[in-house]
Amino acid sequence: MEKIKMTTPLVEMDGDEMTRVIWKTLKDELILPYVDLKVEYYDLGLTHRDATNDQITIEAANANKRLGVGVKCATITPNKQRMDEYKLHEMWKSPNGTIRSILDGTVFRTPIIIDSIKPVVKNWKKPITIARHAYGDVYKGVEIVTEEPGVAKLVFTGESGKVTEVEVQKFKGNGVLQAMHNTEKSITSFAHSCFRYAITTKQDLWFSTKDTISKKYDGRFKAIFEEVYKEYEEEFKKLGITYFYTLIDDAVARVIRSEGGYIWACKNYDGDVMSDMVSTAFGSLAMMTSVLCSPDGNFEYEAAHGTVTRHYYKYLNGEETSTNPMAMIFAWSGALRKRGEKDNLPELMRYADCLEKACFATLNDGIMTKDLVNLVEGAEVKSVNTNTFIAEIRVRLEKMLNCKCGCCC
Secondary structure, three states, X not given: OOOEOOOOOEEEEEOOHHHHHHHHHHHHHHHOOOEOOOEEEEEOOHHHHHHOOOHHHHHHHHHHHHHXXXXXXXXXXXXXXXXXXXXXXXXXXXXXXXXXXHHOOEEEEEEOOOOOEOOOOOOOOOOEEEXXXXXXXXXXXXXXXXOOOEEEEEEEEXXXXXXXXXXXXXXXXXXXXEEEEOOHHHHHHHHHHHHHHHHHHOOEEEEEEOOOOOOOHHHHHHHHHHHHHHHHHHHHHHHOOOEEEEEHHHHHHHHHHOOOOEEEEEOHHHHHHHHHHHHHHHOOOOOEEEEEEOOOOOEEEEEOOXXXXXXXXXXXXXXXXXXXXXXXXXXHHHHHHHHHHHHOOHHXXXXXXXXXXXXXXXXXXXEEOHHHHOOEOOOOOEEOOHHHHHHHHHHHHHHHHOOOOOOOO
């Protein structure tokens, strides 16, 4: 078949370790044979970020803003161990945090569900979408390790010259400090994104913070959501959907008792943790879609999981791995579909639909990576390695793309 044409490039952000290896394989096997792929490529591998003083991450994010659609592989956020392992010049911040700060908006994460894998929480019958604020909090935090007694203060100096000062702690010995921030502009964009997504998908929206403890910081989040909701209240009523606020500990209890089928909006760190909980309870971290939607209509698709370090070390030793590539495939399908929507390319959108359906067809035929096999109930399954799994998807994808009647996808 003739390759599907693209008119505008999308931004490709390469990553680290095992996901980087699989990223190339799935491109070679599932995309390049069928799509005349146009990308602006940015290598966000840790060594290259270190060599560029992490400017490559900023360049990639700005390219995403310029071109409107990006797709990102999983990357390493270094700690002390990684600094030593990679001989880094600096303990670089999370590349995801940098990209999200530049693009702003909200990350929506939804589990990929198949009938043969039942959620650990037995009463969950529908997907739970985590809407994660994509700016600020601990991801833009600054920290100090103190090495002597002293006084810590939080100080704000306004442009008018007015100074607001609060004593944080009188240290009698060593300690640690952290300051974090957010902006009303970003919180407001977060609220609008959540309400619009709820209307688009016709789902209830839950929002949770801890404003009883963080009365000013979390309290401002709560107040802004209430203010923004007034703009959408009539539309919510027409659709028969609801907006619900509660404390995050109460929200966790309610989520566990629920049937699912709603959007759960969380602050940045809360969303990071809760999306991992939800994806694992539904099956696997590798079975979670993730898309960053910015207020000005830009999109970045990524895998919600990490770089699969343990499998990478096995790969380097020449051992076979059975790493689940589903989230990475769906990042590509989502980005290509969105590129097709923006550029009015129905064939590209159809290809993205076929790719996802080929993934589901493979799983429903009982062909799975090792992480899913033990989760299956009431069906015969076959555990395969990563390359075989991708090859099986390709067989089904090719059949769907060559189907003349259009019934396959």
